[in-house]
Each structure stands twice: as C-alpha cells, then as structure tokens.
C-alpha cells in the first residue's frame with residue numbers, strides 16, 4: 001500500500017490522518033439515529049445484561065455513549081480508533097480508549113466478550129484482515145456486531161464512483177480540488193441527507209459525511225453474502241442479519257467460535 005497515499009506509510013494511516021482531522025463525531029446518538037440501526041440497538045441492550053464492550057473504530061464515541069444510556073457499565077467499555085485525535089475527549093469523559101489499527105489490535109486472543117465494529121471495515125485496506133482481528137480478540141462464545149457499507153446500495157455506487165477522481169486528486173497532492181465538490185455535495189445532499197439521517201445537517205456535519213463517504217482512502221461496498229461468508233470462514237455462527245440506515249449498510253450479529261461463553265465463566 002506504500003505510495004498509494006503519499007506521505008503515509010499505509011492506507012490505514014492515511015485513513016487515521018483523515019479521520020483525525022475530520023473526526024466522525026458531530027452526529028449525535030439521537031433517537032433518530034438509533035432508530036436507523038435496530039439490530040445494533042438490540043445487541044447493545046444485550047451488552048448491558050452481559051457487561052463489557054469493546055468498540056473498534058469508535059470515532060467520536062456516539063455508540064459508546066448510547067451503550068451507557070442503555071445500561072452498559074462505562075467502566076467496562078473500551079474504544080479503539082486509528083484516529084488518535086478523537087480519543088482524548090472520550091478519555092476525559094471517562095472511557096478507556098486506545099489508538100490502534102483494526103488490522104493490528106494491541107490485545108491478546110480471546111480478550112473481549114462483546115466486540116462492536118460499526119461502519120469501519122469498509123474503510124480499511126483489507127476488510128477480511130481486519131475482520132480476522134475482531135474474531136481473534138473475541139472471547140469464544142462471545143458476540144460481535146459488525147456493519148459495513150452495503151454493496152447493493154445505489155447511493156454508495158453513485159457517490160463512490162462520482163467521487164473516485166476527486167479522492168485520487170486529494171491523496172495525490174491536490175487537496176484544493178475538493179472545495180467545489182464539497183459545495184456540490186452540500187447542495188445535492190442537504191435535503192435527502194436530512195431525510196436519510198433524520199436530523200438537520202449543519203456545515204460541519206456535512207463536511208464530516210463528505211470526508212467519510214467521498215475522500216476517505218477506502219470505500220469497500222460489501223454484500224450480506226460476503227460478510228456472512230467472511231464470518232463463517234472464521235468459524236463464527238451468524239446469529240442475526242439485517243440492513244441498517246435505509247439499507248445503505250449491512251449489519252450482522254455473530255457468535256465467536258469455539259464453545260459457549262457460559263462454559264468458560
């Protein structure tokens with residue numbers, strides 16, 4: 001990957017730099033946002049009963065705060081993100097946080113009984129490699145909740161293809177080119193975005209979304225079939241599947257391989 005994103009030793013670091021400068025945190029954990037992700041909400045409620053949660057790619061921590069509001073004990077929560085700039089604010093709020101790449105997690109095998117990775121794998125250079133890491137650190141019999149961009153979403157097909165040349169220019173020394181495209185994105189997406197996300201989109205939120213969807217180094221679109229195949233290849237049991245965010249995302253709940261968590265307790 002070296003050289004593809006000049007100035008960054010890897011594509012993952014390029015993503016870290018981008019999200020560090022434009023943290024994915026201005027979208028609040030409003031009731032409206034929650035309603036678009038029913039599978040996640042249900043899984044977080046189950047986490048409250050089980051205790052403990054690790055989120056890989058926690059961004060500004062929207063889902064960590066949601067987890068606390070649903071009863072997960074804050075002391076049992078850890079957030080990891082490659083964009084270290086987003087983390088101090090979360091640390092100040094009392095969360096345990098750590099900067100790391102999803103594909104190289106600084107955790108031992110079988111470390112966590114509940115692993116969340118929501119809207120992150122599609123931004124990594126190799127989603128399969130990052131997914132293997134999630135399963136490696138999951139306690140046998142524990143559960144994972146994973147969501148990615150949906151391969152079948154017309155929105156992503158359109159936006160990712162239109163943005164490809166702009167993305168290339170941005171990462172090859174012409175960051176200025178994005179200004180007119182951002183202006184166009186704002187004009188075209190403010191209204192549909194308000195409907196899609198069920199919240200007002202101020203300029204800061206629109207910029208976050210633009211960087212996340214158009215400029216981020218990687219935008220893999222992943223089908224439900226591919227993500228369930230990835231899960232089964234790692235020995236996970238697929239417990240639930242769903243679409244989220246108006247079918248722009250696929251979401252799965254998985255049981256980590258090898259036995260039951262209860263039998264290990």
Ligand SMILES: C[S@@+](CC[C@H](N)C(=O)[O-])C[C@H]1O[C@@H](n2cnc3c(N)ncnc32)[C@H](O)[C@@H]1O
Nearest residue numbers: 012019024057058059082083101102118119120
């Ligand atoms: C779209 S945001 C999602 C944030 C949060 N999960 C949410 O749904 O609100 C993607 C996040 O993944 C992080 N990220 C991207 N590549 C990563 C990697 N290789 N390892 C860890 N985090 C990564 C970004 O820094 C960003 O915070």
